Amino acid sequence: MSRFVLISPNTDFDHRLRQAVVGGLQGSVQTFLTAAMPAQPEDLFAQLSGEPMEVLILGPDVALEDALRLATIFDVQLPEVSVILVRQSDAELVLHAMRAGIRDIMDPSADPAFIRIILERACQAFASRYRSQDASPRVASNSGLVIGVFSPKGGVGKTTVATNIAVGLGKIAPMKVVIVDLDLQFGDVASGLYLEPEHTITDAVTTSASQDSLVLKAFLAVHPASIYSLCAPRNPADADHITPEQITRLLEQLASEFDYVVVDTAPGLGEVGLAAMEQCTDVVWVTGMDIPSVRGLRSGLEILQQLEILPETRHVVLNMADSKSGLTVRDVEASIGAPVDVSIRRSKAVAFSTNRGVPILQDSRRDPAVKxxxxxxxxxxxAWRTSDQRKQHRRVVVK
Known part of the structure; x- marks a missing residue:
């Protein structure tokens, strides 16, 4: 059962919130009709009854400074609780909310249907963080998963895969996902997410950002899918001034601040890519269903095995899969010497979504590739990582 706690003297918003819960969510709402924030979480818990609190809503008419202070305390002491701020949003507010650990910002005039969507997302985030407390050593040590998306050969849809991973994870852990574009010369994450960021990775590796995570967070771009992004430099020449050591430090910082860090890399195995791989908890290997990309992946895996830097957890993705390509899944697996974990069907809808800058998982489109x-x-x-499913390999089917 989900439990929602609202602090606000605004009875109209309280009514709409209750309509949203009754209209499709399980659990109850407990409202404190006051603008005064409790000094500490325990002061609030002392007044609660019934189910455990999962979502705390700081409603309209409460002082912003007090709301941010309480949210910061919750983020440190009870990070599994999703805190929602009800306010008119602007860029400055988003930055302050992000620093305070607020998971979402809701418009005060939102109707019950929209409120329900925000609450559902907050409940999913609570469930994910609650389950993840013992999921892995990195999570237990207050460090998130670093998911690198790699391919020795270009043109296999690596950025499309990376952006959809980030958007999909944003539904599991809203505002706790960041995607980093490490294709420093020709990165496409910005266009893949239809962003025009004010800052790029060039700003994020400066001395001031590397010494203060709050400064680093100020350089992240906010995406409507409840994720953050750090895009490639605008000028390809700037890539020459970014070192592998700076990338290592950057990923360490982001992993300490976010549940998930998704890293889109340049084709091949350059120094920056190898530095990123050493920070990865997971590597997603992307290959197309053509002989050049399959052979490229096989050669890349062989080199990395010799260098002994392959992360233990890997995921092989057969992208743009097509049974009419002349290759089978068995052919691909035999060539690379590893099982194919996920097959993504060739789809016009995916190409269309990429050109629009709206990942297909954000678009909620029905298409075979979505599966x-x-x-x-x-x-x-x-939940998957702690289950027996991760130990099983089921041969994928390409239709």
Whole structure:
């Protein structure tokens, strides 16, 4: 059962919130009709009854400074509780909310249907964080998963895979996902997410950002899918001034602040890519269903095995899969010497969504490729990672 706690003297918003819960969510609402924030979480818990609290809503008419202070305390002491701020949103507010650990911002005039969507997302985030407390050593040590998306050969849809992973994880852990574009010369994450970021990775590796995570967070772009992004430099020449050591530090910082860090890399195995791989908890290997990309992946895996830097957890993705390509899944597996974990069907809808800058998992479109993307995202859900499914390999089918 989900439990929602609202602090606000605004009775109209309280009414709409209750309509949203009654209209499709399980659990109850407990409202404190006051603008005064409790000093500490225990002061609030002392007044609660019934089910455990999962979502705390700081409603209209409460002082912003007090709301941010309480949210910061919750983020440190009770990070599994999803805190929602009800306010008119702007860029400055989003930055302050992000620093305070607030999971979502809701418009005060939102109707019950929209409120329900925000609450559902908050409940999913609570469930994910609650399950993930014992999911892995990195999570237990207050460090998130670093998911690198790699391919020795270009043109296999690596950025499309990376952006859809990030958007899919944003539904599991809203505002706790960041995607980093490490294709420093020709990265496409910004266009893949239809963003025009004010800052890029060039700003994020400066001395001031590397020494203060709050400064680093100020350089992240907010995406409507409840994720953050750090895009490639605008000028390809800037890539020459970014070192592998700076990338290592950057990923360490982001992993300490976010549940998931998705890293889109440049084709091949350059120094920056190898530095990123050493920070990865998971590597997603993307290959097309053609001989050049399959052979490229096989050669890349052989080199990395010799260098002994392959992360233990890997996920092989057969992208743009097509049974009419002349290859079978068995052919691919035999060539690379590893099982194919996820197959994503060739789809015009995926190409269309990429050109629009709206990942297909964000678009809620019905398409055969969506199933493959969802299966891939599921592999990073703590529930899957602690189950017996991760130890099993089921041969994928290409239709």
């Amino acid at each position: 493959g993307f969802k299966q891939l995202v599921q592999r990073f859900d703590p």
